[in-house]
Amino acid sequence: MSIFASVPQAPADPILGLVGRFKACTAEKKVNLSVGAYRTAEGKPWILPSVAEAEKMVISDTKLDKEYQPIDGKAEYKRPVQELIFDADVIDSGCLATVQALSGTGSLQCIAQFLKFMGVTKVWGPNPTWGNHPKIFQRALLEYDMYPYWHQESRGLDFEGMIAGMQKMNEGDCILLHSVAHNPTGVDPTPEQWQTIVQVCKERRLIPLLDNAYQGYASGDLAKDGYAQKLFTHSGLEFFIAQSFAKNFGLYGERIGYIHVKCASKDAADAVLSQMKIIVRQAYSSPPQHGAAIVNKILTTPALKEMWLKELTFMSSRISDMRTALRGAIEAKGTPGTWNHVTDQIGMFTFTGLTKDQVVRMVEEFHIYMTADGRISMAGLNPGNVDYVAESIDKAVR
Numbered sequence: 001m002s003i004f005a006s007v008p009q010a011p012a013d014p015i016l017g018l019v020g021r022f023k024a025c026t027a028e029k030k031v032n033l034s035v036g037a038y039r040t041a042e043g044k045p046w047i048l049p050s051v052a053e054a055e056k057m058v059i060s061d062t063k064l065d066k067e068y069q070p071i072d073g074k075a076e077y078k079r080p081v082q083e084l085i086f087d088a089d090v091i092d093s094g095c096l097a098t099v100q101a102l103s104g105t106g107s108l109q110c111i112a113q114f115l116k117f118m119g120v121t122k123v124w125g126p127n128p129t130w131g132n133h134p135k136i137f138q139r140a141l142l143e144y145d146m147y148p149y150w151h152q153e154s155r156g157l158d159f160e161g162m163i164a165g166m167q168k169m170n171e172g173d174c175i176l177l178h179s180v181a182h183n184p185t186g187v188d189p190t191p192e193q194w195q196t197i198v199q200v201c202k203e204r205r206l207i208p209l210l211d212n213a214y215q216g217y218a219s220g221d222l223a224k225d226g227y228a229q230k231l232f233t234h235s236g237l238e239f240f241i242a243q244s245f246a247k248n249f250g251l252y253g254e255r256i257g258y259i260h261v262k263c264a265s266k267d268a269a270d271a272v273l274s275q276m277k278i279i280v281r282q283a284y285s286s287p288p289q290h291g292a293a294i295v296n297k298i299l300t301t302p303a304l305k306e307m308w309l310k311e312l313t314f315m316s317s318r319i320s321d322m323r324t325a326l327r328g329a330i331e332a333k334g335t336p337g338t339w340n341h342v343t344d345q346i347g348m349f350t351f352t353g354l355t356k357d358q359v360v361r362m363v364e365e366f367h368i369y370m371t372a373d374g375r376i377s378m379a380g381l382n383p384g385n386v387d388y389v390a391e392s393i394d395k396a397v398r
């Protein structure tokens with residue numbers, strides 16, 4: 001009799017579990033639109049050429065050893081990643097606490113623990129949101145609730161509902177916002193709507209947490225995709241950012257990202273950094289070096305940075321072309337419903353509006369793997385499979 005006999009089998013992760021099912025599927029025509037990872041026109045994973053180049057340089061760099069990194073990552077690596085978000089005067093002010101962390105999820109995990117430590121009781125996230133969000137905060141023993149976000153009828157943002165939801169939040173509550181390319185809906189607030197959101201955060205004295213998993217991936221332009229972060233930075237609010245380099249550098253498996261905490265003073269930032277370091281020390285002691293070194297090499301080598309910026313444009317344009325192709329193919333079939341949301345939405349995902357039953361048909365009958373909420377990863381579409389996907393959507397909704 002095992003001491004683990006009472007441990008129940010947990011269900012597979014709703015997204016990563018689908019990847020396993022896709023691999024095991026023997027159907028000739030199968031498509032994986034579940035996981036948010038970029039694929040080439042042939043449906044293969046892609047190592048960005050800038051990353052491949054930087055990696056060679058990192059490996060041959062004799063100054064890099066395999067010693068432990070500092071708890072919060074190398075000090076000299078911080079500025080280039082801060083510059084992707086913040087202006088020089090903000091960085092120079094010393095009001096930022098920056099910590100290298102294990103990609104976006106690891107950053108959120110540490111921030112959740114920090115929120116608990118500083119006495120925050122409740123986190124509010126958008127309805128819907130990335131499935132891991134509620135669990136991360138609940139595991140840190142924070143209350144988690146949702147504010148309205150998606151408007152089913154218009155397949156757009158329920159802005160009025162969102163603001164009304166924010167009015168119900170209490171002072172000191174944390175509000176989780178996707179800084180760009182909302183996952184799973186692909187629907188973001190307009191610049192004017194962001195201004196109102198910042199204003200309401202101020203009035204209600206909320207603590208914003210911006211999840212920045214797709215900067216540069218939505219429009220191809222870091223500044224455009226960084227609009228909300230800039231707005232918060234210059235609002236006078238103190239807030240958190242979880243910055244992931246999984247998607248925009250294609251460094252999914254290297255687990256590289258950063259936590260930034262914008263504080264009101266340098267003293268506050270120093271104190272926050274000292275406490276974040278304790279959280280990291282107790283969780284995993286210090287971060288991995290390789291991904292951080294690659295990102296740093298790209299950001300500090302002008303030719304590589306230029307290459308990377310072009311690659312961002314390339315990836316985001318491919319996705320946008322696939323949006324046009326998918327909408328065109330669906331509309332050409334006269335499929336019931338409206339399909340403008342396919343091209344209106346941005347970033348990696350389209351929230352198709354397919355019902356649970358329709359999704360079951362997509363997966364079981366057509367072998368098109370997608371999450372139960374009707375989300376598809378546009379990065380998994382390519383010229384070779386887009387017609388088949390459109391045809392299957394057409395059959396599923398009729």
Ligand code: PMP
Binds near residue numbers: 036103178252257
């Ligand atoms: N936040 C959001 C909204 C995401 O979509 C993801 C990835 N799917 C993450 C955070 C975290 O990703 P990672 O840990 O790979 O950086």
